[in-house]
Amino acid sequence: MSKVIIQKGNLVLEDRTIQADLVIENGKISAITLEAQPDEDCTVIDATGKMVMPGMIDTHSHVTDPGPYNYREDWRCASRSAAAGGITTIADMPLPSIAVLNKDRVAEKLQVVENSSVVDFALWGGVTPLNIDKLEEMNEAGCIGYKGFMCFATKEYPQITDGYLVEGLKRTKEFGGLIAVHAENAEVADMGCKRFSAEGCTDEARFDDARPWWVEYEAIQRATLFAKVLDAKLMVCHMTITQGAEYLKDLKSKGARIYVETCPHYLLFDHDILREKKAFAKCTPPFRSRENVEKLWGYVLDGTIDTIGSDHGPYADEEKKRQGNFFLEYSGFGGPFTDEEKGQEGDFWKEYCGFGCNDAVMAAMITEGVHKRGLSWNRLASLTSGNAARMFGIYPQKGSLMPGADADLQIIDPDQEWVYDGLKSFSKTKSSKGVYQGMKFTGKVTSTLVRGELVYDGQNILVPDGYGKLVRRKNGI
């Protein structure tokens, strides 16, 4: 592989930004120098005026491939969409495609991903009551961590009840592994939603009242208590509430090995967007109040929140209207459903949760964080890359611009203005109804490199399907 020089960019390290040249040899960063001398066959990328950052490690993505839902998203499309958004490693969640609950399922998934992805990838396995004895074998098969749902999940992938969560934490601790939880109290969230549905509530913004902040808060307290007393590693997924942030800030200051993830949509949108976008903005935990959104930024800035995940998980437009029954499927009873069970079109309470967004998250953080709220580029690099790499035990191979690291980079024009259009997304589900549709962003990914290869040049994908490689955990902290 030939040499690449990224010239005159603003290199965003986690502690400072320097204007220098970045030299890449054989897919690795080989030097940071003030004036690199190009050889004859060397590729030179001019990055004058641009930010050169470590590629984003998306800690939370649902690609739904292989499996029956790969009409929503597949690895070829999701990884292209990721590359266009500056993401160089996708950490894929173990559902709702084939549930990744043992080493055979890991192998089955790998077979598809290795032939399709244009960016690197890591696989989350699942931790459920059905597979508590399979964590070790999934670790050996290459999983990066184990995800459990404290709220109700699916029949194939049931919620992790407390005893199994404790057992999972004990077992992963033995090999230095990581457990992640979707933290909401199952019964209280479920019964709250059913009550609003039964009462015929037509105000979608009240999804926030149906699964209120304390439903999330209670589950955060319970899971982190277990992790703390066991001294095990735990990630709290897509944390949305300031009360939770304050609690976790205190816990982390006392040395608990807790990592906190949030998603850009919880930092941009409040529950009012549900009135406008209805099921297309439905996600769990729900969108909160505007006051909560603004306060949550404080915990992004102060370091309480460690990582940013997209929670990319598209549904076809038709599915957001009367294609399923969230209560039945996610209370563990499964389908198929009669028309009556599916509910009427527009019955918000029964619609699916989730949406696609992995090509919007970096631009969202730059626009709303860097430009509007004084988030430093350096802190953004930690939030979107460095911290995730350390949490997963893949640092400094990933998440760093230091010599020796994989040359996974995103080059960003910090001032370029553009308008997000889901119809132009590389994602398999091209929708004009998503939360980011029509949003004006300032800051655009103009190039994405994975292991020194230019994967995305601002318009096109330049590497063949299957260029991406599995990233395995090397060490744990």
Ligand SMILES: [Zn+2]
């Ligand atoms: Zn998710």
